[in-house]
Amino acid sequence: MDERPRYDAKLARILQVAAGVFAEKGYHRASIRDIAAATEVSLSGLYYYFESKEALLFLIQRHCFGTILERAQAELDGVDDAEERLRIVVRTHLRFFLNNMREMKVLSHEAEVLTGRYQDEVSALKRKYAAIVSDILRDLRGERDGPDLRIATFTLFGMMNWIYTWYKPGKDPGAEALASEVLHIFLNGFRSGAATEADEAEAEHGDGAPSIWRG
Amino acid sequence: MDERPRYDAKLARILQVAAGVFAEKGYHRASIRDIAAATEVSLSGLYYYFESKEALLFLIQRHCFGTILERAQAELDGVDDAEERLRIVVRTHLRFFLNNMREMKVLSHEAEVLTGRYQDEVSALKRKYAAIVSDILRDLRGERDGPDLRIATFTLFGMMNWIYTWYKPGKDPGAEALASEVLHIFLNGFRSGAATEADEAEAEHGDGAPSIWRG
DNA sequence: TTGGCGATCGAACGATCGTACGAACCCACA
């Protein structure tokens, strides 16, 4: 019941095409007329599928974020080891990122545009996703000293979400290789405790940089 | 000669206030009328100081990027050790970032807006700055295997430039502490050789992604 | 065939945008 295959399919196509337009020109610079031209739907015809430009952006972001959360949770299901869980999250994130770069660019770049309940709902998804990563990092760190969880989490997201600003398909490596590079840097960096840090600094450079976190 | 202290000072103030308006509302959503209100200069009066809205954004970005480059080069002067050079760059970058967050947000968030010669000139500054970091990383890596330089460079910039999306002054630590966290994760991760990584990768995906760093 | 409803459209409205133009202002210097 309540199924409208025709409606749903066309809405999905509109969201996809509109995401491309927003990704290319930016949300504010792109006009509904641009989206009408790209989707081959008339200007007023579009408003049968969403009630405002902001609602259109909201639908794109919610669908995109919902899919990411779904996939991450599905891939994480049954896996207990913290390190393996982190590898899964990064790989899943980057796979989805590169396969849906236009949507992800809209998600990353137009994060502050939504207002009111639109913003509330997307922010809730965002917090949920960040909490998954943060919990993994807490588990991974264990009782040892280590980087602040909030900073480490956002730093990892920065490494991944910044990609849309420089990634060139064809030129740059695919999701798996990219995930390996990111995981190598982040994982080895995050796991190395303050003690290790001191040892390495001593052995290689004798630089005398003290422990960052102790006490 | 060619000095107009009154003109220069007022232009500088306009750039600063306009950067705040752009940071808050976004370049396209902010109107020249918003900037006129914020600067307390009349709408048409602003056009005595810049010839178009795009030129205004260009002046902001060039001034901001020019200052960063200047400071980085000054701080790096005379320092040879690669690791110390990286520490200096990250510290300088984050110090400037937190002290000029509005300008840096405009620089990061409105990177694709400029066109033509405006874009060319800012892109040149950006490449110059990225090359400094990339050269340091190459030096730091030496002859060993290690992450791809292009990816590592952009990954580091991602860690730093993503900050404007989550940083809360007062709540989050200052530039020095932030730089320590970022440097700890990135430096230890970047320096750790491929051997460690290979051990880890072995345990999981027979997926056919052998050595991460081809060749 | 016909009635009705989901789906689509053309045309227009008011608002806001970036920018241009000419007059008026202010102040150092003749």
Place this chain on the structure above:
DNA sequence: TGTGGGTTCGTACGATCGTTCGATCGCCAA
């Protein structure tokens, strides 16, 4: 005191924006 050029402003123009509204289309049930 007058004058000229650097500086500031009020006003308006044309373009484009998001959104609305009533008419019309296509298709399936009666």
